[in-house]
Amino acid sequence: MKIMVVGGGGREHAIIKKLRENPAVTEIYALPGNGGIAADAVCVPIGAKEIPSIVGFARENKIDYAVVAPDDPLVLGAVNALEAEGIPCFGPRAEAAIIEGSKVFAKNLMKKYGIPTAAYEVFDDPEAALVYLESAPLPAVIKADGLALGKGVLIAPTKEAARDAVKTIMQDKAFGKSGEKIVIEEFLTGPEVSVLAFTDGRTLVPMVSSMDHKRAGDNDTGLNTGGMGTVAPNPYYTDEVAARCMETIFLPTVRAMNAEGRPFKGCLYFGLMLTPDGPKVIEYNCRFGDPETQVVLPLLESDLLTVMQAVTEGRLSSCPVKFSGKSACCVIMTSAGYPEKYEKGFVITIPKELTDKVYVAGAAEKDGKLVTAGGRVLGVTAVADTLEEAVRDAYSYVNAISFENAFWRQDIGKRALAAARGCDETAGSRSG
Numbered sequence: 001m002k003i004m005v006v007g008g009g010g011r012e013h014a015i016i017k018k019l020r021e022n023p024a025v026t027e028i029y030a031l032p033g034n035g036g037i038a039a040d041a042v043c044v045p046i047g048a049k050e051i052p053s054i055v056g057f058a059r060e061n062k063i064d065y066a067v068v069a070p071d072d073p074l075v076l077g078a079v080n081a082l083e084a085e086g087i088p089c090f091g092p093r094a095e096a097a098i099i100e101g102s103k104v105f106a107k108n109l110m111k112k113y114g115i116p117t118a119a120y121e122v123f124d125d126p127e128a129a130l131v132y133l134e135s136a137p138l139p140a141v142i143k144a145d146g147l148a149l150g151k152g153v154l155i156a157p158t159k160e161a162a163r164d165a166v167k168t169i170m171q172d173k174a175f176g177k178s179g180e181k182i183v184i185e186e187f188l189t190g191p192e193v194s195v196l197a198f199t200d201g202r203t204l205v206p207m208v209s210s211m212d213h214k215r216a217g218d219n220d221t222g223l224n225t226g227g228m229g230t231v232a233p234n235p236y237y238t239d240e241v242a243a244r245c246m247e248t249i250f251l252p253t254v255r256a257m258n259a260e261g262r263p264f265k266g267c268l269y270f271g272l273m274l275t276p277d278g279p280k281v282i283e284y285n286c287r288f289g290d291p292e293t294q295v296v297l298p299l300l301e302s303d304l305l306t307v308m309q310a311v312t313e314g315r316l317s318s319c320p321v322k323f324s325g326k327s328a329c330c331v332i333m334t335s336a337g338y339p340e341k342y343e344k345g346f347v348i349t350i351p352k353e354l355t356d357k358v359y360v361a362g363a364a365e366k367d368g369k370l371v372t373a374g375g376r377v378l379g380v381t382a383v384a385d386t387l388e389e390a391v392r393d394a395y396s397y398v399n400a401i402s403f404e405n406a407f408w409r410q411d412i413g414k415r416a417l418a419a420a421r422g423c424d425e426t427a428g429s430r431s432g
């Protein structure tokens with residue numbers, strides 16, 4: 001079977017490594033992939049947003065199954081275009097991917113169907129937003145409507161910061177068209193949980209829960225990033241919380257999308273906050289999370305391709321999806337300076353015995369060597385019987401890998417371990 005995976009980061013590397021476990025898979029093409037993914041797939045220099053070229057490649061190479069992983073091509077309709085060519089795909093069509101593509105859509109959906117989320121107002125006029133902020137509660141959470149590389153959320157502790165945020169998004173257009181509308185919402189508190197779920201539009205199967213670490217620095221300080229590390233499972237996500245989320249959030253979301261004539265098929269990502277009033281949705285993503293996937297898929301015992309095909313063909317209810325009871329930790333090694341300015345082009349040295357622990361995100365091949373080419377460079381994952389061992393092992397692998405200007409957080413899993421021991425002194429306050 002010939003598979004095509006659209007995307008080129010650590011998440012895509014994790015998906016590709018898992019797909020390769022199926023003996024029926026003969027070839028995997030990554031569009032565009034990266035210098036590290038090249039060890040596990042044929043990388044084709046077609047960008048993830050170049051939809052006509054992606055479709056052309058799939059047609060010419062007789063691709064049997066396609067996985068569209070990143071948000072941009074999903075929102076732009078890559079799945080619609082591939083399906084129109086008769087190519088079966090994993091991922092939602094554009095009309096369902098809007099659940100991530102427009103925060104205004106997502107918030108209005110939740111309001112209409114009674115799905116718990118932060119209270120909010122929508123603005124398309126900066127003047128009206130500024131008037132509203134005069135009496136809005138602080139901190140204010142200001143979100144650009146559209147996709148913004150995970151950077152479109154600004155938390156303003158003061159009125160002045162809130163006014164600046166509105167100006168940055170709507171008047172300076174820091175996120176371009178994505179900021180033509182904004183959502184201003186209530187500030188929630190509580191531990192955060194990421195839950196990715198397979199859904200074929202009828203059945204929904206949550207994967208093992210995880211915890212992201214979004215801020216650049218230790219103890220959740222510094223700028224927001226794409227994610228500096230993850231652990232799974234998330235100790236805050238107890239069976240009781242899971243049951244409540246299924247009943248009040250997951251299934252209502254699937255039903256709401258159907259009722260809107262936008263059935264969602266693929267991986268639906270729930271960014272949740274466990275507030276004192278119960279779990280609430282912070283964000284939906286229409287795809288696998290990055291770097292959540294780098295801890296979730298290594299714990300999947302079922303065959304990924306089989307599950308993905310069951311989603312595509314609408315028979316998830318009869319497809320077993322099993323996760324091991326183990327724990328995983330992924331530490332992201334970045335180029336120092338990320339998420340702002342950083343240098344690239346440094347040679348990466350990974351001991352041979354660790355290559356199966358490494359998901360390559362931002363690296364290129366140069367003169368036969370792997371060199372740094374992005375902010376997030378590698379995701380280094382360990383799986384072990386306990387979270388404590390997984391964290392320890394992940395850091396021991398990180399210490400054996402080297403490149404100039406490498407930076408990583410030292411505290412991935414620290415909060416989860418404290419919570420698991422029942423002594424998280426920060427529980428009740430916001431993480432990440």
Ligand code: AMP
Nearest residue numbers: 118141153185186187188271282283432
């Ligand atoms: P998002 O890109 O929507 O996941 O937002 C990025 C981060 O901002 C989240 O992971 C939260 O830590 C934080 N955040 C977003 N919305 C809220 C909110 N309403 N209250 C508190 N924190 C929030």
Ligand code: GLY
Nearest residue numbers: 212227289290291
């Ligand atoms: N790790 C958060 C995301 O994938 O959006």
